[in-house]
Amino acid sequence: MICVNDIEKEIGVFVPMEDDDVLVCRCEEVTKGEIRRAVHAGMTTIEEMRRFLRCGMGLCQGQTCGKLVKGIVAAELKINPLELEPAVSRAPMRPVEMKVMGKDGGQGGDAV
Amino acid sequence: MSERIMEHPILGITPEGKKVTFTFDGKELTGMEGEPIAMALKNAGVMVHRYTAKRHEPRGIYCAIGRCTDCVMIVDGKPNIRTCITPLAAGMEIQTQYGVEEKR
Amino acid sequence: MERYDVIVVGAGPAGLSAAIETAKCGMRTVVFDENAKPGGQLFKQIHKFFGSKENKARIRGYRIGEELLAEAERSGVKVVLNATVMGLYAQKEITVRIGDAIKHYKADNVLIATGAAESVVRFPGWTMPGVIGAGAAQTMMNLHHIRPGKRILMLGSGNVGLVVSYQLLQAGCEVVALVDAAPRIGGYGVHAAKVSRCGVPFYLSHTIVQAEGTDHVTGVVIGEVGPDWKVIKGTEQHFDVDTICLAVGLSPMSQLLKQAGCAMKDTKGGYVPECDAYGRTSMDGIYVAGDVSGIEEASSAMLGGSIAGITIACDSGYLADGSEQIAKYEKALGNLRKGMFAPENRGKKITQTEEGIAISETLLECGYVADSEIERYPGVTHMEGVHPVIECTQNIPCNPCQDVCPKKCITIGNNITALPVVDSKSQCIGCGMCVAACSGQAIFLIQEDIGDGMGTVTIPYEFLPLPEKGQIGIALGRDGQPVCKAEVLDIKSSNAFDHTNLLTMKVPRDMVMRARFFKS
Numbered sequence: 223m224i225c226v227n228d229i230e231k232e233i234g235v236f237v238p239m240e241d242d243d244v245l246v247c248r249c250e251e252v253t254k255g256e257i258r259r260a261v262h263a264g265m266t267t268i269e270e271m272r273r274f275l276r277c278g279m280g281l282c283q284g285q286t287c288g289k290l291v292k293g294i295v296a297a298e299l300k301i302n303p304l305e306l307e308p309a310v311s312r313a314p315m316r317p318v319e320m321k322v323m324g325k326d327g328g329q330g331g332d333a334v
Numbered sequence: 335m336s337e338r339i340m341e342h343p344i345l346g347i348t349p350e351g352k353k354v355t356f357t358f359d360g361k362e363l364t365g366m367e368g369e370p371i372a373m374a375l376k377n378a379g380v381m382v383h384r385y386t387a388k389r390h391e392p393r394g395i396y397c398a399i400g401r402c403t404d405c406v407m408i409v410d411g412k413p414n415i416r417t418c419i420t421p422l423a424a425g426m427e428i429q430t431q432y433g434v435e436e437k438r
Numbered sequence: 439m440e441r442y443d444v445i446v447v448g449a450g451p452a453g454l455s456a457a458i459e460t461a462k463c464g465m466r467t468v469v470f471d472e473n474a475k476p477g478g479q480l481f482k483q484i485h486k487f488f489g490s491k492e493n494k495a496r497i498r499g500y501r502i503g504e505e506l507l508a509e510a511e512r513s514g515v516k517v518v519l520n521a522t523v524m525g526l527y528a529q530k531e532i533t534v535r536i537g538d539a540i541k542h543y544k545a546d547n548v549l550i551a552t553g554a555a556e557s558v559v560r561f562p563g564w565t566m567p568g569v570i571g572a573g574a575a576q577t578m579m580n581l582h583h584i585r586p587g588k589r590i591l592m593l594g595s596g597n598v599g600l601v602v603s604y605q606l607l608q609a610g611c612e613v614v615a616l617v618d619a620a621p622r623i624g625g626y627g628v629h630a631a632k633v634s635r636c637g638v639p640f641y642l643s644h645t646i647v648q649a650e651g652t653d654h655v656t657g658v659v660i661g662e663v664g665p666d667w668k669v670i671k672g673t674e675q676h677f678d679v680d681t682i683c684l685a686v687g688l689s690p691m692s693q694l695l696k697q698a699g700c701a702m703k704d705t706k707g708g709y710v711p712e713c714d715a716y717g718r719t720s721m722d723g724i725y726v727a728g729d730v731s732g733i734e735e736a737s738s739a740m741l742g743g744s745i746a747g748i749t750i751a752c753d754s755g756y757l758a759d760g761s762e763q764i765a766k767y768e769k770a771l772g773n774l775r776k777g778m779f780a781p782e783n784r785g786k787k788i789t790q791t792e793e794g795i796a797i798s799e800t801l802l803e804c805g806y807v808a809d810s811e812i813e814r815y816p817g818v819t820h821m822e823g824v825h826p827v828i829e830c831t832q833n834i835p836c837n838p839c840q841d842v843c844p845k846k847c848i849t850i851g852n853n854i855t856a857l858p859v860v861d862s863k864s865q866c867i868g869c870g871m872c873v874a875a876c877s878g879q880a881i882f883l884i885q886e887d888i889g890d891g892m893g894t895v896t897i898p899y900e901f902l903p904l905p906e907k908g909q910i911g912i913a914l915g916r917d918g919q920p921v922c923k924a925e926v927l928d929i930k931s932s933n934a935f936d937h938t939n940l941l942t943m944k945v946p947r948d949m950v951m952r953a954r955f956f957k958s
């Protein structure tokens with residue numbers, strides 16, 4: 223685990239890249255450059271990244287960009303993507319309207 | 335212009351569906367009842383389903399199975415409807431979505 | 439709250455196979471699936487499957503889907519569609535969205551068979567309308583009968599990229615290029631060969647530089663990648679396309695398992711639950727089967743599902759002894775996991791077949807076996823009269839050709855991955871069953887001399903419109919390049935061939951070993 227205070231020492235300063243403007247998270251429109259900058263700002267886990275930039279928090283819930291974000295964060299931290307802790311997995315697995323969610327009384331479950 | 339496959343070397347002759355009319359941004363189009371809205375639009379040559387909120391970029395069909403949510407549009411006044419898995423019905427009003435709403 | 443003995447999440451090949459087994463043992467089984475139609479991806483698979491008779495080889499995927507559904511119904515499995523499982527909890531309770539309600543169900547056993555989602559790559563313009571997943575292309579053309587585009591570039595040379603490229607051609611689309619950043623094709627050589635011979639050029643060690651267009655894709659630029667995986671300046675080339683199709687791998691959809699608290703592991707093949715060979719996860723009563731536990735293909739998903747289903751029945755006391763059935767399925771599964779593309783060989787460069795024959799370099803790098811390489815394989819022989827020429831050049835677990843020949847001309851033997859050998863004293867009657875049965879479309883009937891300096895080549899043909907007898911066209915080589923003029927002598931179609939037509943063309947004698955496709 224990298225100590226946030228030492229981050230520049232560990233991974234160097236942010237160096238702009240040609241493809242920084244390419245979108246990674248399609249739903250929340252987060253670019254590669256934003257993700258890389260966030261790493262330098264101290265977001266070293268997927269969980270922090272999601273809260274900080276909202277990448278993977280949109281309608282598709284990270285279904286599309288999850289792997290890409292992981293790859294970019296790992297590359298910036300100069301570690302293997304397998305070393306990064308995956309994001310927490312929470313219900314609901316698919317987007318659902320609040321009015322539907324709100325009706326969940328914890329029972330239901332009639333015979334189908 | 336049609337992208338409909340009428341006869342396929344493996345799947346044979348495409349079963350004839352029931353033609354219905356619907357509107358896309360006020361323009362009348364036809365499609366097959368029950369097929370995903372996105373398919374009827376694709377067949378009519380519509381590529382852009384929405385423009386994104388931040389960068390105002392065009393989006394269309396991407397995964398076609400309801401996962402990526404890129405193809406969402408306003409259907410009968412309701413935004414964020416995944417058109418690739420929502421069946422077409424006669425008289426539907428389909429609108430291009432701008433951000434999460436219709437064009438102002 | 440409604441309780442079941444078994445809740446299965448996902449009505450694909452793995453989930454249905456498992457549910458069939460548990461229901462057969464008398465367990466109350468329900469399958470939830472978020473889609474409007476069951477079968478998972480099976481109904482989009484219109485090609486014939488590899489394998490042996492025991493695991494439905496040479497049957498097209500969608501037919502297997504139909505059989506599986508019928509069996510599920512016969513076994514008393516309840517399938518609930520448009521039912522999205524939103525959460526899985528340690529007490530083996532699930533929340534399901536059905537219509538505008540969230541419902542709760544509980545079971546003694548929960549099997550997760552949610553399959554996989556397509557992976558993506560990014561490049562400038564990848565979010566533009568016209569860039570689609572390969573699965574999207576399959577869904578559009580094979581389920582909804584809509585062509586995904588007119589001129590298409592495919593990225594990815596794994597089996598998905600190869601198979602979908604061929605299906606695009608069958609749907610009447612033009613595939614202008616098949617591109618992969620890897621230096622060698624990733625999928626089966628026979629799948630590549632059938633795309634190549636139709637004239638689709640392969641660009642290995644290439645990647646997409648950008649998609650072009652303002653509102654939707656109107657073109658694409660690709661470039662050669664160097665050893666550092668970056669595009670080499672000056673190698674860029676442009677194609678006019680309206681569609682870019684991405685086939686860059688699959689990732690297990692394992693979120694439900696993680697949410698429930700199952701022990702997980704991050705692997706190169708994705709984030710998967712820790713489980714034993716029978717589908718048991720770290721949590722009592724929670725099982726997995728199919729791609730969600732590691733990407734394979736539909737045939738192994740079905741076998742894995744069956745094994746998990748029997749295991750659930752045994753663990754719950756509904757089946758006293760399932761060891762015999764499990765052994766049977768394990769044997770079939772073991773066979774499917776043999777050969778060059780076996781899980782343990784992933785990422786390895788294999789240079790020789792099991793028989794010690796050099797693998798075709800051209801096949802790996804360009805997508806077809808070169809004329810100078812083809813003679814080294816045991817299925818490629820020369821003899822008088824009509825006889826099969828089998829261009830099967832890699833060890834894959836598949837043997838229908840051996841089973842269908844009424845004259846027993848073709849031998850694979852007990853080792854299912856062995857290359858087929860054609861008996862030199864072949865009594866071939868030219869029935870063409872082998873040509874139609876070969877899932878890789880790698881078998882041709884050749885008659886080297888029919889007089890007048892001409893010979894005939896019979897090829898599997900799965901396109902429309904069917905050429906007519908007497909039609910003159912061009913014969914294409916394995917590389918898709920024109921080799922000579924050809925005349926169609928015969929077109930045979932039969933129920934036994936299952937939509938694979940046999941096209942016999944007359945070509946000059948010296949072209950019978952080169953002509954492999956007919957273009958009107």
